[in-house]
């Protein structure tokens with residue numbers, strides 16, 4: 545079971561719903577009651593907590609996250625774990641500076657009049673800590689499309705705890721996060737998540753742990769946007785070069801309509817989208833960052849992602865939805881794949897400029 549990436553693709557595709565990551569997690573929880581957890585696993589957990597404290601203590605966390613613990617749990621220095629950027633890792637502060645609001649009772653009451661156009665973006669640890677700019681780009685895109693985006697306060701979702709079998713701690717983390725999100729959901733404003741793997745946790749692991757009634761419903765970004773753009777009838781038409789999407793394997797296999805929804809969103813924004821037939825990128829959260837997994841991780845990447853990236857990257861319109869996938873492509877092929885939000889923002893922004901004659 546050490547070689548399972550916990551990508552959950554089997555769970556989505558199995559006709560009798562055998563869920564390997566789920567029973568692996570339960571096995572590890574039992575194992576941890578009798579034996580010590582592997583030191584690397586504990587380091588990842590500690591590192592996760594360290595990243596969570598980052599916004600409060602940016603200076604110290606920067607030094608520690610760039611230092612010894614991070615190096616010890618990952619492979620050689622040229623294969624480091626994801627590096628948080630202390631200058632940029634302040635989603636709450638940067639959101640306010642960009643004139644967007646954090647979702648609080650007061651800010652929600654202030655947008656009550658426009659509630660039908662309001663939407664709350666749920667943060668996840670990967671995007672908020674390592675790609676803070678993408679959080680801001682998502683808020684900007686929603687704003688340009690005529691919605692009123694608010695950013696949910698950050699609380700850890702607990703996915704790494706579940707993957708590594710710390711089920712007691714996962715339960716407590718999930719309960720706290722779900723309580724906060726349920727409170728926001730009760731205002732009637734929809735919740736959306738940016739990273740597919742971190743968002744789908746609310747409809748699988750959370751439901752199994754907390755029950756359906758206690759789990760918030762968090763839409764994948766494209767699920768909500770496809771509906772919202774269709775009902776708003778907002779079409780921003782023009783012929784443009786086709787875009788190519790490398791989806792996260794968890795999203796493709798566990799959310800049946802996810803790819804169609806991305807196509808609908810791109811069509812509504814006047815762009816063509818081709819979803820490429822790739823499998824797992826081999827990174828899957830922290831799996832590919834661990835030294836003992838690195839060779840398997842790279843082999844998996846070369847099975848479908850490597851040739852596809854080589855074929856389509858030069859066109860400049862190759863995107864990936866998963867944080868881990870972008871991280872893997874950057875590490876192996878030294879390419880910077882944008883999230884679809886960033887391509888859409890450029891498209892919508894350039895159309896707005898043309899319309900206004902700028």
Ligand code: SF4
Nearest residue numbers: 548549551552554564
């Ligand atoms: S690697 Fe992915 S598809 Fe294979 S067993 Fe693990 S979770 Fe299932």
